[in-house]
Amino acid sequence: MTPGGYHGRYLDIDLTTGRVAARRIPDDVLRRFVGGVGIGTWLLAQSAPAGLDPFDPRAAFVVALSPLVGTPLTTSAKFAVVAKSPLTDRLCDALASDRFAIELKHCGVDALVIRGACRERSMLIVDDRGATVEPAADLAGLSSADAETQVRARLGASWRWFGIGPAGERLVRFATCSGDGRHAGRGGLGAVLGSKRLQGIAVRGTGTCAVADAARVVAMAKDLSARSLGPGTAKYREVGTIANLLVFNRLNALPTRNFREGTFEDAELISAEAMRTLPSVRKSCAACTIGCEHVFPSPSGAQVRLEYEGLFALGPLCGIGDRDTVIEAAARCDAHGLDVISAGGTVAFAMECRENGLLPDAPRFGDPAGLLAMLDAIAARKGVGDVLAEGSRRAAALIGGGAERFAMHVKGLELPGYEPRALQAMALGLAVSSRGADHNRSGAYEEDFRPGADRTSADDSKGPAAARTEVQAAVLDSLILCKFLRGVFTDVVAESAAMLSAVTGWDVPAEELRLAGDRIVAARKLYNAREGWTRAEDSLPDRILTESSGSDPRFALSRSGLDRMIASYYMSKGWTPAGEIPPEIVRDLGLTDLFPEILR
Amino acid sequence: MGRDKATLPFHGETLLKRAVRLVRRAVDDVVVVARPGQSLPSLPSSARVVRDDVEDRGPLGGLSPGLRASKADAALAVACDSPFLHEAAIDFVFARLGDAEVAIVVEDGRPCPLFAVYRTSLAPRIDRMLAEGRLRPVFLLDEVPHVRIDAEELRAADCDLRSLVNCNTPEAYESALAASGPWVRVEFYDVARLRAGTAAIEVEAATLGDALREAAERLPALVPDVIRDGRLLEHWRANIDGERFVDDPELPLRSGSAVLLLSAQAGG
Incomplete structure (x- = not known):
């Protein structure tokens, strides 16, 4: 019997032929990979051969649900999309929250694997009966939000949509996929859908998915909801993540003007406090009690869910201290379907290239109109925007002349808003993450904020700390629960294991779930190794390792310091000094069948 | 001073508010006695305000309504311009009261009526003295059993005797501002x-x-x-x-x- 919370099957969809097959996911796979990014990684690894270009029609795009979707557990209406990133050429998983997850669960599947490519602009329609592909030329050029409105007008209001905008259609390598205004943002997975000429996925399900112990799940849900309204989430509820801006600025951890400095002189002007004078509204994802979204009006009339990452990337990183410009820039990223971090990071890169005479058509730091125009040009792939649409790493190679030294990325993914030289546990987390420079797959900043820790020391304690937060993130991203809940848990993994047990009927000890997290981290790493990862990729941009932030010697990180932390991370995981996973660990984690080539 | 000491600013608060806050560290109930018509700065909600109904009667004039308003058996009287009140010093004076009616600190041979603890039951006696025009606090000490605490003894709780500092002159006020901290x-x-x-x-x-x-x-x-x-x-x-x-x-x-x-x- 299939465990509670799962259907034990996925739809294997070939867009080229239109064939759809329902395939089984074995129970032991469900238990070992849980769901979300875990199941998504398992499906991706076996669904496409090694070495494919992310835009190759044979490349797979996976949508993976989790066992908690559809339960009353708060924040559980989430899903993962997993594919090989066109920005990094490595594995990318991204999460989104929406009722889309619940509708897809009610279609009787745990995942979709989408391969092939449509001959014309199309949409995928998934319901209880399976999946079909329909023409969707009318959606071309629309924002994801407008496409969603059009699809629901056509199919009915009960349908949910997850799709791309103009940037995805034009294969901008940091294009997002979106639904209900929420984005699977990082890594350019919207461009993967665009390469398949798939505008998006419409779903509606009418089925159910039983849980093993409904009464226990309801009791846990009530308890978790109550705790989610307590002090552990107060920051997210009352201010939102934009509260980070002034904090990070004070800690010299606010990346400014393409990571040249760690503080921004106009931070107050674009702070949460400055935003509070605007008529904002607070919203929440489906099935979420926290309500972290703080929505602000843009000058063009859009309603923008403003988060710290967009604020930092489109503000200080580009030297922009004008509140309205930052909000408008975030609105344009939403409308075009651009990842705000990579968009801001790539424009900041272009601004520094301009300063150094390498890209005369790029705007200068602090040029509001130039920023907005450049975002439009990237989405349209017009002029210099066509170069920047490739992301900072590829753009630097195209521009030449030493532009590489201004491209602030890890594995091709632009850095998020955590200054690595001021947060050195996070520096390690960014360097070793399989997704590239990423603040959601590593929560190592928690170590930097721990009383007694030295956040400017590249010491051996950072390795185990980064490894622990990475496993914790893998557990939460597989269940899937919102990371903003972590402050309400005494032990994230132990409480997650109890929830998983109640939903599935398994008896899952905390250690088993921790091991599953470790397995998922290893599986992503093995996927990357299969696709060509080398030890040199686990690093940080030269600027971080050769210049101090803002010329302040307190905030400096040497290459040898980073290497020391990386060595402590590898050692804590039992990996080799070269960062490879020894065969016995691959076997112990049960990953041999998934990555047989690694053992050859 | 030439101006109302209660409202003098002191590093982001007023002298009176600061005195209330510091006293509150040692006791549960704080009563502020104001002159008739005196305008007071904002105070913590925990402080209660009563009014002296007659002006210019010295410390005993303010002491009577304060003792009547107090909910305790004994109450500390301090001046509003005492920026360095230390809870240990306050505790020390309360602890020395014993069975006496008053415990009063004596500095350089002079009693300090506004760094003293009084039985609240003394209020009727003080009213009588005020009616008789006997306004000097020393007259009260002549009438009731009291404990005299030499300031040198108080150093056990407040080694620099900063609790006894008042801002009676502009120079003293400026000096207190400069001396405070860290x-x-x-x-x-x-x-x-x-x-x-x-x-x-x-x-x-x-x-x-x-x-x-x-x-x-x-x-x-x-x-x-x-x-x-x-x-x-x-x-x-x-x-x-x-x-x-x-x-x-x-x-x-x-x-x-x-x-x-x-x-x-x-x-x-």
């Missing part, structure tokens, strides 16, 4: 700023615990969500000077330091 800036971020209602305050604190306690006293909205019993709750972090995150309440602070209070939830 001063530490407490900066509030994210939800802590919402609770505090301000971005930062200056506090007089030698340790992290002192800074948290004074911040809680000055900004009661921080209690109990952010600060409780001189400690940050688990969902908050303290950082010194934008550098180290700390949690030891005994951590010494240098004058001029900044204590940042922010949410422990760093991500987003």
